[in-house]
Amino acid sequence: MYIGGQFTDGASGQMMTRHSPGHGAAVAQWPSGVGEDAQAAIAAAREAFDNGPWPSLSAGARAARLFKVADLIERHAQELGLIECLETGKPITQAIGEIRGAVDVWRFAAGAARVMRGEAYNNLGDRVLAIVLREPIGVVGVITPWNFPFFILAERLPFILAAGCTAVVKPSEATSGSTLKLCALLHAAGIPPGVVNVVTGRGPVVGQPLLDSDRIDMLSVTGSTTTGRKAIEASAGNIKKLGLELGGKNPHIVFADADLDDAADGVAFGMAFNAGQCCVGGSRLVVQRSIAEAFTEKLAQKIRRIRVGDPLDAQTQVGALFDEAHMHKVLGYVQEGVRMGAHVVCGGARTGDHAGYFVQPTLLTNVRPATPLLREEIFGPVLAVVPFDGYEEAIAIANDSAFGLAASIWTKDLSQALRATRQVRAGRVWVNTTLDNGPETPLGGMKQSGLGREAGLSGIEEYTEVKTAHIHLQARTHWIA
CATH class of the missing domain: 3.40.605.10 (Aldehyde Dehydrogenase; Chain A, domain 1)
Incomplete structure (x- = not known):
């Protein structure tokens, strides 16, 4: 000391x-x-x-x-x-x-x-x-x-x-x-x-x-x-x-007019960065229903290509979870979600060398509102998909959380982006990007x-x-x- x-x-x-x-x-x-x-x-x-x-x-x-x-x-x-x-x-x-x-x-x-x-x-x-x-x-x-x-x-x-x-x-x-x-x-x-x-x-x-x-x-x-x-x-x-x-339970809000390739890459990065052990990473995908199926598949293709492995390998993008207990806790959230009706699109299991604590980046659909996947901070590479129909519903879903740490908004409509930036209850909001930061700007959270x-x-x-x-x-x- x-x-x-x-x-x-x-x-x-x-x-x-x-x-x-x-x-x-x-x-x-x-x-x-x-x-x-x-x-x-x-x-x-x-x-x-x-x-x-x-x-x-x-x-x-x-x-x-x-x-x-x-x-x-x-x-x-x-x-x-x-x-x-x-x-x-x-x-x-x-x-x-x-x-x-x-x-x-x-x-x-x-x-x-x-x-x-x-x-x-x-x-x-x-x-x-x-x-x-x-x-x-x-x-x-x-x-x-x-x-x-x-x-x-x-x-x-x-x-x-x-x-x-x-x-x-x-x-x-x-x-x-x-x-x-x-x-x-x-x-x-x-x-x-x-x-x-x-x-x-x-x-x-x-x-x-x-x-x-x-x-x-x-x-x-x-x-x-x-x-x-x-x-x-x-x-x-x-x-x-x-x-x-x-803590945070941060949403990615993806509107139908967004650049879907950019959004898919950003959402994948936001949910998997530091193996999802990031307070401001996104763990809820709030996506417009008209593109939800196509975007989910595009995102899944991205997620499947994430390189999980040895932290000492310069090519690795996602390393290990903090310890064995935390790994089992993260996997437990996924298993509980499946028991409550969620569907695993990709991931959902342990992977890699069993001397380490590696989890596949995981994407789930059909997640019920009361499921802990949508209410609690998982702190792992797990993302739950929630579709919406209109703008007001998107903001309501995004704000339906005890937390208010961060949010990412994906849209080409400037007015829509600014409206959402003002109405989402979060201390940090990103538009068409995620996890950007600089020491010049303050950071912190709202609500809990x-x-x-x-x-x-x-x-x-x-x-x-x-x-x-x-x-x-x-x-x-x-x-x-």
């Missing part, structure tokens, strides 16, 4: 081993932290914020060090990508691409540090000048998931640091390697001790103390809606600010998909407090004569 600027095996000395989900072999080992380690990390972050230099540095000085971090990440992209590939089971080319994408986010956050500003109100009359200040919120706890361990951290940590905050990071116990490697790069870039601390281990042991501590000012959690509810419950103890990016926004200039503002000061400029008129 990394606490107070030092690597440590922790108070217990116990270790955890990660086996590659694509190969079954042991690939990594790190400490299994205990509550004492979490408290030490919180204390280090608290000291670094209350008495350390980081919050009082100029934005330019913080930016310079964040740019150094970005350069070091870029220099170590191959190594970091290999760590991600082995620990998560995702294809090596995708893993390295995500590291390089993270470099871009760090550079944006570094530059954005210098544009964070307040406001002045010179319109309150001759007596008063009001100024609005943005100040770093303090110590931020960050809990990250296993599916995009490095990139999701990159959408948060550089903004936290750019705002002048300090952090305690708790990565997933199964994919902590790239986060720990980042600590060495932070040290090399001159980030002061205690500014970033990383504790590894199981959530109830080292994650819960972050939720419960009154020495942490804000918590950023990325995970399931169940995890989000636990965070909300725990935050009530000290009214801690929360940033939550939670989360609270707050990350990235963009909102990404810095999320980690600040707003303070208003009224300054009296003239002699006071006394209230008591």
Whole structure:
């Protein structure tokens, strides 16, 4: 672990081993932290914020060090990508691409540090000048998931640091390697001790103390809606600010006038990227009935050609699922859907080397509305088809979910695209594309998909407090004569 600027095996000395989900072999080992380690990390972050230099540095000085971090990440992209590939089971080319994408986010956050500003109100009359200040919120706890361990951290940590905050990071116990490697790069870039601390281990042991501590000012959690509810419950103890990016049940809406070849390729990519283990990937295909049969067949032809296999093979497009239990959970959704009347068009079973946890990308039709396939986040390469007749029905189906994280709209009709963009209840909407992103734009969810926004200039503002000061400029008129 990394606490107070030092690597440590922790108070217990116990270790955890990660086996590659694509190969079954042991690939990594790190400490299994205990509550004492979490408290030490919180204390280090608290000291670094209350008495350390980081919050009082100029934005330019913080930016310079964040740019150094970005350069070091870029220099170590191959190594970091290999760590991600082995620990998560995702294809090596995708893993390295995500590291390089993270470099871009760090550079944006570094530059954005210098544009964070307040406001002045010179319109309150001759007596008063009001100024609005943005100040770093303090110590931020960050809990990250296993599916995009490095990139999701990159959408948060550089903004936290750019705002002048300090952090305690708790990565997933199964994919902590790239986060720990980042600590060495932070040290090399001159980030002061205690500014970033990383504790590894199981959530109830080292994650819960972050939720419960009154020495942490804000918590950023990325995970399931169940995890989000636990965070909300725990935050009530000290009214801690929360940033939550939670689950999704995201629709692809395909209208009859869409470019069906582009739409089929985009839908296949959106449902199978990272083996479907992507919060914003599409798991519901809402397609106009007049083209539903033809489009489903075109899509199935695409899906059947997806290359599933060894994550270390540069030709692989879909790697392994996270672990054996998750694989069986995903397959269980498919089996339950079939029992309720769904028809498997393609996929639907385990595939590949049985030392790894590979599932065929799966497409299902005749899925009943109450089926969990349409209600719950599956987090696997599974797509359910739902036909619609008219525009209003399409929007109603798309919005018929407890979630509101993302949606993709496929149409050549500009007016229709803009109407749907406005009426779909989702934090991110794509038109004639999917999973596009850039650090300049904020991200987050509606409804049960989360609270707050990350990235963009909102990404810095999320980690600040707003303070208003009224300054009296003239002699006071006394209230008591």
